[in-house]
Amino acid sequence: MAQYLVLIYENEESWANVDEATYGRIHAEHNDFGKKHGASLRGGNALEPSMTATSIRKNASGEPVTTDGPFAETKEAIGGYYVIEADDLDAALAIAQEVPAKFGGVEVRPIRVMD
Amino acid sequence: MAATIRITHDFDVAEECVQDAFARALASWGEQGIPENPGAWLTTVARRRAIDVGRRRDVAVRAQRFLVLDDAAVGLEILESDLQDDRLRLIFTCCHPSLAIETRVALALRMLCGLSTTEVAKAFLVKESAMAARLTRAKKKIALARIPYRVPERTELRGRTDAVLLVIHLLFTTGHTSPVGENLSEANLVERALDLARMLHGLLPEDAEATSLLALILLTDSRRSARVGAEGEFLALADQDRSKWHRDSIDEGLALVGQSIRRGRPGRFTLMAAIAAVHSSASHWDETDWAEIVGLYDLLLEAWPSPVVALNRAVAVSFAQGPLAGLAAIDELSSDPPLSTYPYLSAARGDCLVRLERFPEAREAFEEAAMLTENGVERDFLRLRISQLN
Numbered sequence: 264m265a266q267y268l269v270l271i272y273e274n275e276e277s278w279a280n281v282d283e284a285t286y287g288r289i290h291a292e293h294n295d296f297g298k299k300h301g302a303s304l305r306g307g308n309a310l311e312p313s314m315t316a317t318s319i320r321k322n323a324s325g326e327p328v329t330t331d332g333p334f335a336e337t338k339e340a341i342g343g344y345y346v347i348e349a350d351d352l353d354a355a356l357a358i359a360q361e362v363p364a365k366f367g368g369v370e371v372r373p374i375r376v377m378d
Numbered sequence: 379m380a381a382t383i384r385i386t387h388d389f390d391v392a393e394e395c396v397q398d399a400f401a402r403a404l405a406s407w408g409e410q411g412i413p414e415n416p417g418a419w420l421t422t423v424a425r426r427r428a429i430d431v432g433r434r435r436d437v438a439v440r441a442q443r444f445l446v447l448d449d450a451a452v453g454l455e456i457l458e459s460d461l462q463d464d465r466l467r468l469i470f471t472c473c474h475p476s477l478a479i480e481t482r483v484a485l486a487l488r489m490l491c492g493l494s495t496t497e498v499a500k501a502f503l504v505k506e507s508a509m510a511a512r513l514t515r516a517k518k519k520i521a522l523a524r525i526p527y528r529v530p531e532r533t534e535l536r537g538r539t540d541a542v543l544l545v546i547h548l549l550f551t552t553g554h555t556s557p558v559g560e561n562l563s564e565a566n567l568v569e570r571a572l573d574l575a576r577m578l579h580g581l582l583p584e585d586a587e588a589t590s591l592l593a594l595i596l597l598t599d600s601r602r603s604a605r606v607g608a609e610g611e612f613l614a615l616a617d618q619d620r621s622k623w624h625r626d627s628i629d630e631g632l633a634l635v636g637q638s639i640r641r642g643r644p645g646r647f648t649l650m651a652a653i654a655a656v657h658s659s660a661s662h663w664d665e666t667d668w669a670e671i672v673g674l675y676d677l678l679l680e681a682w683p684s685p686v687v688a689l690n691r692a693v694a695v696s697f698a699q700g701p702l703a704g705l706a707a708i709d710e711l712s713s714d715p716p717l718s719t720y721p722y723l724s725a726a727r728g729d730c731l732v733r734l735e736r737f738p739e740a741r742e743a744f745e746e747a748a749m750l751t752e753n754g755v756e757r758d759f760l761r762l763r764i765s766q767l768n
Binding site: 332351 | 481
C-alpha cells in the first residue's frame with residue numbers, strides 16, 4: 264500500500280460569503296465522504312484562512328526570517344508536511360523554524376478546531 | 379486598554395468596553411466632578427464592564443476568539459506593576475513578527491496610541507475602509523493563529539524587542555519626513571512615536587537599544603522648528619539656525635545616549651543616536667566632528683548593512699575628507715539597485731559636484747533628484763538649488 268496526501272484548494276472569498284445552509288450541506292458532504300472512505304483515511308483537517316498563515320525562510324546568514332502570509336510559491340512546491348501541537352504561535356514557530364527546508368521554507372497554518 | 383484586554387481576551391470587546399468607560403466618564407464626571415485619579419477610574423469602569431460582558435457572552439463564541447493568555451484569573455484589583463506588564467504584553471502582541479510591518483505600525487497606532495481607524499488611515503494615506511479591513515484581518519490573525527498576549531521569554535526578548543523598535547522607528551521616520559504630500563513633517567505621528575519610545579524605555583529601562591531609540595527621536599525631533607524656514611521651505615542641517623533647536627530635548631537625548639554607550643557593544647539604534655548626538659553637540663555646522671561621524675557610520679554599516687546607511691556614510695566622508703572623496707564613495711553606490719532611484723543619492727551627488735564647482739553636472743544631479751522625490755517641500759528645495767546654479 265502507498266500513502267497519498269490530498270490537498271483541498273478552494274476560493275477563500277466564496278467560503279467567507281457562504282450562508283449557513285450551504286455551510287451545513289458542505290459539512291454533511293465531508294461527513295459522508297468520511298464514512299464512505301473511512302477505511303482509507305489516515306487523517307484530515309480544515310485549515311484557517313491563508314491570511315492567518317506565517318512563513319519562515321532562512322536569510323543569507325541562516326537566521327530564520329518570519330513574514331506574514333502564506334508561502335509564496337515561485338520555484339518551490341509542497342514537498343512534505345508535519346502536524347504539530349503547540350500552546351501558541353510562538354511555540355509553533357519555534358518548532359517550525361527547525362524543520363529542515365534547505366531549498367525553500369515552511370508555512371505555518373493554524374488547523375481549524377471543529378466543534 | 380491594555381488592562382481591559384486581560385479580562386476580555388479579545389481586542390474588539392476591549393475597545394468597546396474602553397469606549398463605554400469614556401462615555402460613562404463624561405456623564406459621571408459632569409455631575410460629580412473629576413475623580414482624584416481619572417486614569418484608574420476609567421480602567422476600573424472598563425474592566426468592570428468587561429467582566430459583565432464576559433459573563434453574558436456565549437461560551438462557544440468566546441472560546442473561538444480568545445486571546446492566548448498564560449494566566450486566567452484576573453480580579454478587579456489593579457496594581458501599577460500589572461498595568462505596566464499589560465502594556466508590555468500589548469506592545470509585543472501588536473508588534474509580533476508574524477504580522478506585516480505596516481500592520482504592526484497600524485495596530486500600534488490604533489491599540490497603543492488610541493488613534494481612531496480614520497486617523498490611522500489618514501496617517502498612511504489609505505482609504506478608511508482599507509485600513510479597517512487591514513485592522514480586522516490583523517485582529518483575526520492574532521486570535522486564530524493564537525499569537526500570545528505575553529512578554530517574550532528572556533531568550534527571545536532581544537529579537538522581539540528589535541521588532542518593536544523597528545515599528546516605533548518607522549512610525550517616527552514616516553512622521554518626520556512624510557514620503558509623500560506637501561507638509562514636511564506630520565507632527566502627530568512624531569508625537570506618537572515619541573510617546574511609544576518613552577513608554578518602551580520606561581518598561582524596559584535596562585535595554586540599551588530602547589534607551590537609544592528614545593534618544594534618537596528626541597535628538598532628531600529637537601530640530602523640528604529649525605528644519606523649515608519662514609516660507610515653509612526645507613532647511614538642510616548646514617543652514618539651520620541652531621538656536622532654534624529644542625534645548626531640553628537635546629539635553630535629555632544626550633544623557634540617554636551616554637547611558638547606552640556605557641552599556642557595552644553598541645547596537646544599531648545606539649550608533650544612530652550617537653551620530654545624532656555628535657550633530658547636537660556642535661554649536662555650528664563648521665564645528666561638526668566629521669571624523670567621529672564617519673567612524674560611527676563604519677560601525678553602523680557593520681551592525682546594519684543597508685544601502686541607505688552606506689549613502690549617509692559617503693556624505694559624511696565628503697565632509698571629513700573633501701567632496702572628491704565623497705563623490706567617489708557615492709558613485710561606488712549608485713549601481714546598487716535600491717539606491718539607483720533614491721532621490722537622496724542624486725541630491726548628495728549634486729551637492730558634492732557644487733562644492734567641486736562642476737556646475738552643469740550638479741544641475742543634472744539635482745534635476746534627477748527633484749524628479750525622483752515625492753515630497754513637495756523637498757522638491758522645492760531642490761528647485762531652489764538648481765536656480766542658484768544659474
